[in-house]
Amino acid sequence: MTSINNCPKDRVSASPRGTAPPMCVKWFLVVPLALLIVPAGCSSGNTSPSVPVLSRALPQSGSPSQYIKNVVVIVQENRSLENFFAGYPGANAPTSGCAIPHGSASPRTIRQVARQSSSSGCPSGDISVPLQQVTFDGVNGKNIDLQHDWYSSKVDYHKGLMDGFSRWGKGNTYPAYSYVEESLIAPYWDMAQQYVLADEMFPTEWGGSFTAHLTLVAGNDTIDQSPLESEVDFPNKVPDDCDSPPGTLSSYITSNDVEHRFQGPFPCFDQWNTMANVLDGAGISWKYYATKVLDAGLWEPYEAMKYVRYGPDWSSDIIAPQTQVLKDAADGNLASVTWVSPSKADSDHPAYHSDLGPSWVTSVVNAIGQSSYWNSTAIVIVWDDWGGWYDNSKPPHLDYRGLGFRVPCLIISPYAKDGYVDHTQYEFGSILKFIEEVYGTGSIGPTSKGYTDQRATSLDAAFDFNQKPRAFSTIPSKYPESHFLREPPSNEPVDNE
Numbered sequence: 001m002t003s004i005n006n007c008p009k010d011r012v013s014a015s016p017r018g019t020a021p022p023m024c025v026k027w028f029l030v031v032p033l034a035l036l037i038v039p040a041g042c043s044s045g046n047t048s049p050s051v052p053v054l055s056r057a058l059p060q061s062g063s064p065s066q067y068i069k070n071v072v073v074i075v076q077e078n079r080s081l082e083n084f085f086a087g088y089p090g091a092n093a094p095t096s097g098c099a100i101p102h103g104s105a106s107p108r109t110i111r112q113v114a115r116q117s118s119s120s121g122c123p124s125g126d127i128s129v130p131l132q133q134v135t136f137d138g139v140n141g142k143n144i145d146l147q148h149d150w151y152s153s154k155v156d157y158h159k160g161l162m163d164g165f166s167r168w169g170k171g172n173t174y175p176a177y178s179y180v181e182e183s184l185i186a187p188y189w190d191m192a193q194q195y196v197l198a199d200e201m202f203p204t205e206w207g208g209s210f211t212a213h214l215t216l217v218a219g220n221d222t223i224d225q226s227p228l229e230s231e232v233d234f235p236n237k238v239p240d241d242c243d244s245p246p247g248t249l250s251s252y253i254t255s256n257d258v259e260h261r262f263q264g265p266f267p268c269f270d271q272w273n274t275m276a277n278v279l280d281g282a283g284i285s286w287k288y289y290a291t292k293v294l295d296a297g298l299w300e301p302y303e304a305m306k307y308v309r310y311g312p313d314w315s316s317d318i319i320a321p322q323t324q325v326l327k328d329a330a331d332g333n334l335a336s337v338t339w340v341s342p343s344k345a346d347s348d349h350p351a352y353h354s355d356l357g358p359s360w361v362t363s364v365v366n367a368i369g370q371s372s373y374w375n376s377t378a379i380v381i382v383w384d385d386w387g388g389w390y391d392n393s394k395p396p397h398l399d400y401r402g403l404g405f406r407v408p409c410l411i412i413s414p415y416a417k418d419g420y421v422d423h424t425q426y427e428f429g430s431i432l433k434f435i436e437e438v439y440g441t442g443s444i445g446p447t448s449k450g451y452t453d454q455r456a457t458s459l460d461a462a463f464d465f466n467q468k469p470r471a472f473s474t475i476p477s478k479y480p481e482s483h484f485l486r487e488p489p490s491n492e493p494v495d496n497e
Contacts, residue, residue, distance in 0.1 A: 038152075047484065064438045064458075067103030067377040067415055067465050071435050072338045074119030074364055075216060075299075076357060076386030077209070077349040078148060079495060081199055081406045084188060086131050086179035090421040091199040097177050097390045098122035099129040099166035100158075123161045125218075134178045136355040140458040144175050145351040146388025150207035150232045150259055152402060156388070157395070165390045167419040173320070177390045183357055187477045188410065191381070194473070195416040196462040200393065201409035201426045203385055204399040204452055209494075212404075212428070213301040213386035217288075217339065218274040219429040221401075223265055228255040230450065231403050235267045239295040241304035242268035243485045255400040270306040272451070273444050275337070275432060276313055281443045285335040291343040291490045296320070299341045299494045321489045322346075326481060329367040337435055340364055343490040350387060359479035365412060367481065371471035378438075379412040380431055380459070396425060398455070403427055411462040412470030422462045 087095045097122075118297065122128055138144040146152075146168060156176070158164030163174035182189060204215035211231055214221045221231040229252045234240055237248040250264035265271075279286045290300030301309040302318060316337070319325070325340050327333075344352060346360035361381060368377055386405035395403040429452030436443055437458050445451035 002048050018032075026107055027410040045340055064378070064434065064460065064463065064465070065440055067376065067469075068378045068413070068438045070306050070336055070338070070373050070378070072340065072364075072368060072377060072379045072440055073431060074344060074361055074381045075214070076361060076378065076381065076383045077215070077347040078385055078389075079348055079350075079383045079408060080389040080391035081130065081134050081201075081392050081393070083179055083387070083389035084185055084383075084408050085197065085199070088189070088197065088199075088421070091197060092423070093199065094392055095179070096128050096130045097330055098126040098161070098163045099126050099164070099174055099177065100125070100163050101350055102166070102169060102172065115135040125161060126161075126163050129166070129177045131177050132174075133181050135181055136183060136350070137353050138350070139175075139178075139436065143351060143353065144167065144178065146176055148208045148385055148388040148397060150253065152388060153206040153386075156386075156390075160394055162392060162394055165388075172369055186475045187475055188381075188408070189210075189364065191410045192421075193415070193419050194475075195368075196411040196422050198409040198411060198422040198424065198426055198459070198462060199431075200406065200423055201382060202395050202406055202428075203402060203404035205230070205232070205347070206404045207232055208234070208385050210240060210298050211401075213298040213341075214269075214304065216382070216384070216431070217276070217301050218272050218305075219432045219444050219452040219456075220272040220450045221269075223252060223269070223271045225449065226287045228252070228400065228450075229260075229264075230258055231264065231269075233261070234298075235264075236262045239297040239303070240267055240399045241293055241295075241297060241301075242306060242309040243491050244268075253400070257400060263426045268306050268309065269304055269305050272449075273443065274284065274302070274305050274307070275435065276302060276305065276317075277309050278436065278441050278444055279439070280313065282439060284337060284441070285317075286337040286441050287317050287319050287328075287335040288339045288341075289319045289325045289359045290341050291320060291322050291494070292322040292419070293318050296341075297494075323484050323487060325364060327487060328369045329364075329371045329373060332372060334368075334371075334373055336439065342494060343487070344492045344494050345487065346484065347393060347494050348383065349494065356479060356483075359477040360484055362475050362477035363479075363481040363484050366474055369412075370474065374472050375414055375469050377413060378415070378434070378463075379413070381408075381410040381412075382428070383407040383409075383430065398427075398452075399450075411459060413463065414472070415463045415465050415467065417462060417464050418470075420462065424457055424461045426459065427452060427456050429453040432456070432457055434459040439452070453475075 059402045156164045205211045234254045235250040249262040252264040290296040348357035393406045433455040
């Protein structure tokens with residue numbers, strides 16, 4: 001049920017910036033601007049640390065807040081930038097990579113190493129390996145599911161030489177040095193050609209999906225300040241959140257680059273704030289769409305945040321199944337800020353032999369593009385980790401957690417630049433900073449406490465707010481929206497690494 005203003009039933013239509021078009025806010029938090037200043041020591045939930053929320057400012061000319069009223073973050077799985085966009089015009093995405101020759105390499109190969117490394121720009125002793133073309137079924141139907149935890153990321157990185165990806169092959173094979181056939185991911189290339197491909201997006205931390213999903217909503221996963229400790233890899237029992245069995249332990253890393261496996265806290269966190277705290281404190285509506293409400297694991301990361309799991313947001317802002325976003329966009333029920341995660345079948349995860357992922361993402365983009373939300377929406381599509389695939393771009397070393405390996409990022413909006421490759425260095429905190437910028441909130445927390453949104457560069461370079469908003473053109477895909485609306489709910493976790 002919605003109101004006459006097309007807001008969800010627990011929201012009302014309001015225009016807190018005066019000149020801005022209305023947006024949906026929680027009715028019990030609609031207050032004068034002056035009262036939106038939350039003093040230190042206050043919080044929006046009794047299990048949460050305090051969040052300083054700044055007063056809402058009038059939009060400045062050319063500011064995202066003047067044009068964007070809805071932000072949608074679509075999360076996909078386990079691909080490096082080069083695995084999906086090798087050879088993309090204008091992107092830093094070469095079709096070959098530097099590798100350490102295997103011990104079983106032929107003498108002829110070994111003799112060629114010096115010549116090839118000098119001409120290819122590879123480190124001394126390396127060989128240049130052409131990326132092989134693969135499908136969602138791997139190579140000749142043989143699955144490729146590479147390691148992508150914290151340890152394997154360090155192996156791949158190889159002290160900045162970016163050639164350790166070759167350690168996982170045998171004989172003369174280099175499985176990590178692969179890219180997906182372009183025709184299979186044509187919707188992603190179409191989106192890049194029409195809008196923006198950000199080719200320097202880095203996850204907050206080394207490693208896989210667990211910390212990636214935490215930091216996509218919190219920009220932080222620091223569990224202790226003295227000594228510095230942050231979450232890493234997966235807990236030892238599913239579903240990796242507040243509903244895990246008693247005695248479940250997480251793992252953590254310390255600033256001296258040591259992993260303490262299964263020695264961390266129970267995975268129901270109140271050690272850091274999230275965007276939920278910030279958005280709730282500012283009266284901004286939000287929703288997270290997941291394959292199921294309970295036990296979705298880290299593909300609904302707010303289940304691991306005590307403030308949300310045991311607060312009022314749990315029953316109103318966590319939405320399942322994820323396909324409900326297609327209906328909500330059409331029916332005028334989108335929140336101001338939306339996260340969308342896939343089911344296992346609709347994931348781009350390489351282990352599942354499924355080609356549904358690009359069409360799933362396209363269905364969400366088309367649903368929004370064809371809705372009343374299009375003219376004031378920014379859509380960010382991001383992959384949670386590199387999946388073990390080769391990537392040539394050396395991640396910036398910003399703290400002991402990372403940054404992690406580069407992942408694809410697409411930015412879609414009527415104000416997004418046309419066919420633009422954005423070379424700005426972004427991190428997951430950049431997405432959160434853009435959200436804060438759009439809605440005029442304060443940051444989640446200070447950099448000194450492990451938060452990354454203040455230090456991150458916002459996504460502003462991807463937009464041209466002087467241009468007339470572009471009409472949306474439907475993006476073709478192999479599977480139609482009706483396929484996903486008929487899809488039965490999934491009870492399987494999307495990933496376990």
